[in-house]
Amino acid sequence: MRRSKENNPGSIAAPNVQDRFLERCTIIRKKLQLVGMTAMLLACKYEEVSVPIVEDFVLISDKAYTRKDVLDMEKLMVNALQFNMSVLTPYVFMRRFLKAAQYEKKLEFLSFFLIELCMVEYETLKFQPSLLAAAAIYTAQCSLWRLRTWTKTSEWHANYTEDQLQECSKLMVTYHQKAGSGKLKGVHRKYSSYKFGYAAKTEPALFLLDPRHNC
Missing domain, CATH: 1.10.472.10 (Cyclin-like)
Structure with missing residues (x-):
């Protein structure tokens, strides 16, 4: 295609x-x-x-x-659908939030990888598109830099605190962890390619699942 x-x-x-x-x-x-x-x-x-x-x-x-x-x-x-195609998706917010994070390409690829993993997960339906976008960028930053990173600038633009992102972020980490071994491997295969910076091969931020890192 x-x-x-x-x-x-x-x-x-x-x-x-x-x-x-x-x-x-x-x-x-x-x-x-x-x-x-x-x-x-x-x-x-x-x-x-x-x-x-x-x-x-x-x-x-x-x-x-x-x-x-x-x-x-x-x-x-x-x-x-009465020709109503208008949909508020995480994509609308991703561009703005990524700019606030002063992103590099690898952060963009990994953030979109996490968002696309969420698209087939029932658990994520309860989250607003803006929160999904913010959590994806936060989780991607944690994965890339191996520490919890959510600046005041990102918080101001996204209107979410780091604590508000935790529930969604932890789910994203688990999706990332199992992405290569589940039945639905299309997204993992896509983001394991050179075109997408091998984003899927980035180590998931497992430390976010550790209760000791919640304080």
Whole structure:
């Protein structure tokens, strides 16, 4: 699939589009992959400049679906959602918070790696997108620098204290720790590449899970 950006806001928005559609419509199991593909297509159309073509998704599905299947599902989904594609995602906040952190590329890659790991985890649904973004950057900094790092500047821009990030950050550490061994390895494989700075190979900040580091 041809993509122009290293980090794609469409991939972060797609789960929200998919979940909102499934709240409204009952879909048989064999069409769930089609729903996921179409949600990605819609999110990319709304969020990005360079959009993958329908044929890309047909190939990804190993031709389990046709072009007509995708377009029919697209029509069904936009009508069910009443053409409301506006989604507040962590991506919106990541850029601002990363600038506040005076980031390097390796921090950006690792932060987005952690965010994408969260996209398939039910436990993270309770967190606001802004908190997910702040926690990802905080956790990435801890992983890279091997110490707890959350500056006053970052706190001011994110409007979250270090203590407020702890619950979400600890979950991210556990996701990072098991990313290479679970059933869903796509994100780990993506961020284990040169293009993404081998971010997935960074050692997780396990010290954040130690109660002795909470004080």
